[in-house]
Amino acid sequence: MERFRALLIDVDEETKELNKKLTELTIDDLPRGEVLIKVHYSSVNYKDGMALLNNNKVVTSYPMIPGIDLAGTVTASEDSRFTKGQEVIVTSYELGTGHFGGYSEYARVPADWIVPLPEQLSLRTAMIYGTAGFTAALSIKRLLEEGVTKEAGPILVTGATGGVGSMAVMMLYTLGFEVVASTGKVTEANYLQSLGASSVVKRSEFSQQGMKPLQSGKWQAAIDPVGGQSLANVLAQLRYGGTVAVSGLTGGVKIPTTVMPFIIRGVNLVGIDSAQYPMEKRREVWQFIAEELHENERIEKIVTEVRLDEVIETLTAITANNHRGRTIVKI
Structure with a gap:
């Protein structure tokens, strides 16, 4: 079984405070889902920052891999709508709050949460947008x-x-x-x-x-x-x-x-609620972004890129209101 890195958070039974650490997992450690994805990029959102706070109301179960956004390629699929090698986006629903999320080299998610990557976008630009x-x-x-x-x-x-x-x-x-x-x-x-x-x-x-x-x-x-x-x-x-x-x-x-x-x-x-927005309309919004709102040159002024081992520091900054624009995580 291939081992991979992920940011895992869990509640210490004695102190009741959150432990946050980069760790190694295997595919068998991931929750159930029809599609296995090799994650290329994730992103940083205020909600992700809240997930690292003690006694937060964002995460519904522990242990948890946070990250409410991810973009990557399908590695294996039990659903005929998605094929190996296909580039896809997953945002919202329970990702990173009730189901292992994007701060991980691999993710396994329900097929109904997945949006095919619009052809006008790369995996990287999709995560600059993100949630x-x-x-x-x-x-x-x-x-x-x-x-x-x-x-x-x-x-x-x-x-x-x-x-x-x-x-x-x-x-x-x-x-x-x-x-x-x-x-x-x-x-x-x-x-x-x-x-x-x-x-x-x-x-x-x-x-x-x-x-x-x-x-x-x-x-x-x-x-x-x-x-x-x-x-x-x-x-x-x-x-x-x-x-x-x-x-x-x-x-x-x-x-x-x-x-x-x-x-x-x-x-x-x-x-405006993005978490439970219906999938049919969700795809329309992503096409709206790709076809009418996307501009390569200007979007680069918004983005900062960090590595997985820099995520904790970045999430601390966003909840301290010391953050600007969009930060993507190169997994």
Whole structure:
């Protein structure tokens, strides 16, 4: 049996704290699934960082190999939809939280979780997008369904230096929208403008408490991976009929607002969930990324690449809010 490396986390029975270590496993150590994949790349997401925290609510069983994204080649398949040597993507579902994930040289997963790699993307670029890019693309797709147009004014992106935010700025620019980026890292203005932001505003403009539930209408729409007080102020600044797509909670889970933006300006708050998004529509979003949102040159400005033995340090940085753009893991 071939031995391979993986990042394994487990709960210490005495201290109840998480042990995190690179270890060697065999194929027989992997959970059941119809398809065995040799992993080429994974990626780093905020959810992966949370998985390494003690008493987190992300991981549902231990031991666990974290990593909610992976891209690789099929090594063996019991499902006729996938063949040996085929390049594939797996993101979301229980990957890395309830089922061994992407921080491993091999993964065995249910066939129903797998997306064939779009021909326009490489395994590496697929992981630059990963769950963050998928979430950003799904947010944009929902805004388009709500009627946003390039002529109707700026779209705000909060948490813009994070994975979802960086992707959203770049993707909206690629589609021809005017993008305004919000960040607490004022030193990153040049980075955000290089991705396509027309201007950058301070996070403090949205983080103040006690502001009016209706403020001057500035944005035709917004993409918000932050939540909390920031989301309340974004809602207050939407123009009539505007929409905000929310996908995160780094700013908190409570939204201190009123019904006023909804019943006076008719604004919309749409929730974005990538974890359980249906497979048929999931494939459509990946094609949307590959055919309309992908740009080779600009995407390289977002990415940092690390090795498997650097993952723990990187995940610690992301939960400490000391991270920018997207980090991929070369397995």
